[in-house]
Amino acid sequence: MLVHDHEVLTSQVEHVTALVRGLFDRSFAPGALHEELLQQIDSLRDQMLEHFGFEEEAAFPFILTVLPENAAALRALSAAHERIVRCLAEFVDLVRLTSKDTLELQMGPIAAALERFTNAYDSHVNEESELLDVIEEQLTASQRQALSDIARKLL
Numbered sequence: 001m002l003v004h005d006h007e008v009l010t011s012q013v014e015h016v017t018a019l020v021r022g023l024f025d026r027s028f029a030p031g032a033l034h035e036e037l038l039q040q041i042d043s044l045r046d047q048m049l050e051h052f053g054f055e056e057e058a059a060f061p062f063i064l065t066v067l068p069e070n071a072a073a074l075r076a077l078s079a080a081h082e083r084i085v086r087c088l089a090e091f092v093d094l095v096r097l098t099s100k101d102t103l104e105l106q107m108g109p110i111a112a113a114l115e116r117f118t119n120a121y122d123s124h125v126n127e128e129s130e131l132l133d134v135i136e137e138q139l140t141a142s143q144r145q146a147l148s149d150i151a152r153k154l155l
Contacts, residue, residue, distance in 0.1 A: 006125045009051055012044045013121055020114055024107055031100040041092050048088060052081045058150050063135055066143050073131050080124040087117035 019037045021027075060074045091113040098106045136144065 006129070009044075009047055009121075010125065012040070012047055013118060016040050016044055017114065017118060020110065023103065024111065034095075034098070034100045034103055037095060041095055045088060045092060048085070052085070054151070056081065059147065062147050062150060067135060067138055070131075070135055070138075077124070077128055077131065080120070080127065084117065084120045084124055087113070087120045091117050 016037065019033060019040060023033050023037070056078055060078065064071055064074060091110065094106060094110050094113050098110070103110075139147070
């Protein structure tokens with residue numbers, strides 16, 4: 001349960017990054033790619049918020065109840081969630097403020113915002129995976145099952 005699976009989110013981040021690269025490389029018509037990018041960033045934002053919501057509203061409180069010594073580490077993960085969401089919001093706002101006609105003028109700021117977001121996300125995934133591996137070892141079999149049951153109810 002806690003060997004946290006970021007594959008779906010990471011795949012979506014990579015897809016959005018590839019779309020932005022396609023715009024920069026002029027591999028595709030800007031109009032069509034811009035629309036696809038708008039759809040994909042909405043999907044990414046929704047998935048990210050759902051993922052973080054589960055962690056902060058279900059997984060972290062459960063872990064704090066059974067392993068309170070991990071409170072500082074879990075607060076750090078929550079702070080990282082906030083940074084990632086801010087970076088993603090900045091990127092989304094920049095893309096949304098452009099049209100297919102003005103996209104070329106905004107490529108530099110969009111690329112910079114995307115890089116800030118992906119750096120924050122990548123760093124977080126590594127830190128969270130390491131911490132949750134350690135926490136999983138600290139949980140008893142019945143605690144792991146209880147957390148798994150919580151996840152099933154919410155998802």
